[in-house]
Amino acid sequence: MTIRLHAKGLTKTFTLHTQGGIVLPVFDNIDLTVSPGECVCLHGPSGAGKSTLLRSLYANYKPDEGQILVEHMGEPLDLLAAEPWEVVEIRRSTIGYVSQFLRVIPRIGARDVVAEPAIANGMPADEAVAKAQELLSRLRIPERLWSLAPATFSGGEQQRVNIARGFIVDYPVLLLDEPTASLDAANRATVVDLINEAKSRGGAIVGIFHDEEVREAVADRLFAIGNQPAAMAVPAAAVAEVCS
Amino acid sequence: MTTNAIRKLTPKPPLLEVSGLCKSYGGQIGCRDVSFAIRPGEVLGIVGESGSGKSTLLACLSGRLAPDAGTISYDMKDRGPVDILTLSEPERRRLARTDWGIVHQNPRDGLRLDVSAGGNIGERPMAIGARHYGNIRAEAQDWLQKVEIDLARTDHRPRTFSGGMQQRLQIARNLVTRPRLVFMDEPTGGLDVSVQARLLDLLRGLVRELGIAVIIVTHDLAVVRLLADRLMVMQRGRVIEQGLTDQVLDDPHHPYTQLLVSSVLQV
Ligand SMILES: Nc1ncnc2c1ncn2[C@@H]1O[C@H](COP(=O)(O)OP(=O)(O)OP(=O)(O)O)[C@@H](O)[C@H]1O
Ligand SMILES: Nc1ncnc2c1ncn2[C@@H]1O[C@H](COP(=O)(O)OP(=O)(O)OP(=O)(O)O)[C@@H](O)[C@H]1O
Ligand SMILES: [Mg+2]
């Protein structure tokens, strides 16, 4: 079995110096592998460390120990040991991340916000804009909003712009933090389609999906996190039983 | 993926490489033992409290201030890496005019107030040999448009411009010759918020389009979040934390960085 992403022995603790130096262990010695075409759902109660793990896989948070091996242009690289410029390269073409909220860029219209990562990754601008429009239509963002900066958009609209931005590049590894949280049923279904399309072209996906229907529709496997001495992989069916 | 042979990417050679840089003013510490490298096209942000040595560091890097110790190696187009501290004054000035840009916090320090806007932009192309008046003027106007200054103002002196316009003119004046490295000290300081946003958007576009390396000093974390790939945090003259911008801001490790990040509402 080929592996796209392999987190080995990840440990993360926060030390809150501004709050009397409290030490907050979040997870310890996590091992996670994700194959091409596979979608792994991080699962656990609120505060268990799901987002922390996902952010660590994007090098947005820095684990204390471990390795995060990703296949970048056919070569295995350790994201934790990578220099900042290497992380920038890896993020440009290999790892995509859809955060829970859009970070708006002042004065840049929705269409350009979405097209930007594709252009940065070498797609010709006209092609990127066309693809951005296609994604915005699929996600039901009215055409009259495309040229406007998303700062004034509703929460759900912003989130859909964010999703379009995350799916415009066919990243080999895609990280999704509750992508459907503020969406209606029709848009949730579109996101499910986008995820399944990404899987069928070989994308390795790690996501947090609170919505059970979405989870059922996309996840191949649950990865339990929190409330255990060490997080461990559990087959989806087993967890579904425990949770029901 | 075989995980037993972990690779590193091949780095582009650094454009600027700084090692052990120190500068004090009598007993007062300016900056202490600063080392880092910046590669072509990278944007490096420097943040830190007032008096932490940011401007001192920038002035040393851009050859305006002589450090007490350390080396600053710059990859010159025709000569390869050279310690800029060993260059003669005319050589250093030539380098600053052709390869570098310096955007000052106060546009009045970076503009010629008694020369027209067009003349301010045309000065650098002329200094490196452009002679055809029509071409120089056309290029100047092209840049005025890029920085969103009305062409009707081409022949006006910047003295009559607003602060935001002056700052945009200063940027055009610096970028017209497509420098490889630009130093900016608080480029958005002193401007109101909507003008700042416009300027930032402009800078962000130009930096990406031209692939220039930038070292930007600011107290505004939102500015570095938007522009910088990498961040250095300074305190009392030293670099106390550095790394990928979003990592340093979202998962700060040093107590001072945590304080800095937690004391702003949201970045
Ligand atoms: N940047 C940070 N600095 C300090 N502590 C943090 C930081 N990010 C997360 N934490 C802490 O780490 C723990 C795990 O948080 P995390 O956001 O990963 O949980 P989660 O499983 O995603 O929860 P939810 O389902 O509510 O989103 C929490 O105690 C949180 O307070
Ligand atoms: N010409 C000078 N003579 C004496 N001391 C100086 C001089 N310039 C700077 N200093 C001192 O060096 C230290 C660093 O100053 P610097 O201007 O580099 O700080 P900074 O980080 O740019 O601060 P700010 O954010 O306020 O601009 C300060 O303590 C300052 O008082
Ligand atoms: Mg979360």
Ligand SMILES: [Mg+2]
């Ligand atoms: Mg200063």
